[in-house]
Amino acid sequence: MSYLTSENELGEQLRKLYLEILKREPDEVGFTHYLKLLKNKEQSISNITETLLDSDEYNILKEREIESIQNKSFLDKHLHLTSNLSKKEALELLKELYRELLNREVDSDGEKYWTEKILQEKLSKKHVRELIIQSPEYQRLKLVNQSLTKNVLEDMKIHWDKRAKNDAKFYIYTDYKSENEFWESGKNEVSAMLNFIKNHPNNYLQETYNLKALEIGCGIGRCLYPISENFKEAYGIDVSKEMISIGEENRGSRKNIKFFENNGKDLQMLQDNYFNFCYSFFTFQHIPSKDIIKNYFSEISRVVKSKGLFFFQINEKSLVENESTNTWNGVVLSTKELNQIINQNNFSEIVKRTDEEYNGIMTQYLLQKN
Numbered sequence: 001m002s003y004l005t006s007e008n009e010l011g012e013q014l015r016k017l018y019l020e021i022l023k024r025e026p027d028e029v030g031f032t033h034y035l036k037l038l039k040n041k042e043q044s045i046s047n048i049t050e051t052l053l054d055s056d057e058y059n060i061l062k063e064r065e066i067e068s069i070q071n072k073s074f075l076d077k078h079l080h081l082t083s084n085l086s087k088k089e090a091l092e093l094l095k096e097l098y099r100e101l102l103n104r105e106v107d108s109d110g111e112k113y114w115t116e117k118i119l120q121e122k123l124s125k126k127h128v129r130e131l132i133i134q135s136p137e138y139q140r141l142k143l144v145n146q147s148l149t150k151n152v153l154e155d156m157k158i159h160w161d162k163r164a165k166n167d168a169k170f171y172i173y174t175d176y177k178s179e180n181e182f183w184e185s186g187k188n189e190v191s192a193m194l195n196f197i198k199n200h201p202n203n204y205l206q207e208t209y210n211l212k213a214l215e216i217g218c219g220i221g222r223c224l225y226p227i228s229e230n231f232k233e234a235y236g237i238d239v240s241k242e243m244i245s246i247g248e249e250n251r252g253s254r255k256n257i258k259f260f261e262n263n264g265k266d267l268q269m270l271q272d273n274y275f276n277f278c279y280s281f282f283t284f285q286h287i288p289s290k291d292i293i294k295n296y297f298s299e300i301s302r303v304v305k306s307k308g309l310f311f312f313q314i315n316e317k318s319l320v321e322n323e324s325t326n327t328w329n330g331v332v333l334s335t336k337e338l339n340q341i342i343n344q345n346n347f348s349e350i351v352k353r354t355d356e357e358y359n360g361i362m363t364q365y366l367l368q369k370n
């Protein structure tokens with residue numbers, strides 16, 4: 001094909017990507033389009049990989065592959081007969097695949113399950129690999145590890161939308177074991193937070209039912225719903241339209257809630273000096289840019305009334321040394337940096353709480369607008 005004859009390295013990388021993912025040579029339209037994006041540095045090879053992995057074509061290929069893997073006669077012909085691993089070899093294979101795909105050591109349950117399965121079903125390495133790739137754990141890791149492009153605002157939107165579609169509740173509250181536990185966790189968090197504020201000797205927020213509250217990064221309403229039960233109005237802002245749409249669907253008869261999709265950095269749809277209270281939990285810790293967090297503080301200061309309160313959680317220390325920043329592992333702010341941001345935006349610190357057990361990621365502040 002003439003458009004592939006040049007020695008262009010980018011073109012060759014693109015071609016390899018097509019062969020690897022879509023199992024075919026690139027068509028002219030796709031090739032020209034992606035090559036242009038690569039040349040102009042509008043997209044990287046890893047973005048294009050993501051796009052191809054998200055394409056209908058790849059999904060159809062994958063479905064066919066899974067169907068054929070699940071097809072008994074196919075297994076008998078191609079997979080069962082190709083492998084007869086010993087228990088030791090099966091375990092070695094598992095250790096290798098766990099490290100490569102799941103980024104961890106194999107646990108005792110996994111070891112028992114997989115070695116029995118490999119031995120009984122005489123699975124080949126290729127088949128075990130495929131099954132681990134289909135596992136929810138691998139799929140979730142893939143969505144957590146999405147890398148950043150030059151357009152961080154767009155990344156946040158795309159990545160959180162994908163997470164919302166895949167399993168919103170998991171990415172919001174990774175520990176949850178049941179639907180009930182998920183919603184209960186929100187109620188408990190909000191009631192503990194309100195009690196904490198109300199029990200402060202300065203008598204903050206004694207009567208909330210006439211007040212207006214705002215949540216930044218409200219997700220599907222885990223905390224916004226209980227907030228709405230305590231306040232006259234409850235507004236939720238989120239960068240992900242998919243999160244918001246699930247939140248809207250489940251809102252039931254809660255009429256005093258308003259959800260807004262924003263651009264991931266400001267609150268331009270909200271008027272000045274409107275809210276008495278602003279809340280943000282499990283959100284700033286995911287934002288990959290200090291400037292965006294700073295901008296949120298300036299915006300929150302704009303929309304919160306004088307003497308209004310702002311309660312938030314933030315990551316003040318790194319969880320893992322050298323962990324790279326993305327839309328899951330957001331930036332870490334030092335106490336000094338946070339204090340500066342707080343002062344510059346016309347807030348005063350009332351209380352700061354840290355939980356050393358979580359190495360700073362659960363740092364919470366209660367501020368008051370001056």
Ligand SMILES: C[S@@+](CC[C@H](N)C(=O)[O-])C[C@H]1O[C@@H](n2cnc3c(N)ncnc32)[C@H](O)[C@@H]1O
Pocket residue numbers: 156160171172173186216217218219220221222223237238239240243263264265280281282283286287292
């Ligand atoms: C872990 S979830 C927590 C949701 C909610 N705060 C809760 O605790 O139930 C993080 C939420 O923040 C949203 N988010 C991430 N980055 C954001 C940004 N820059 N601006 C607004 N929302 C953001 C995500 O879409 C997601 O809904």
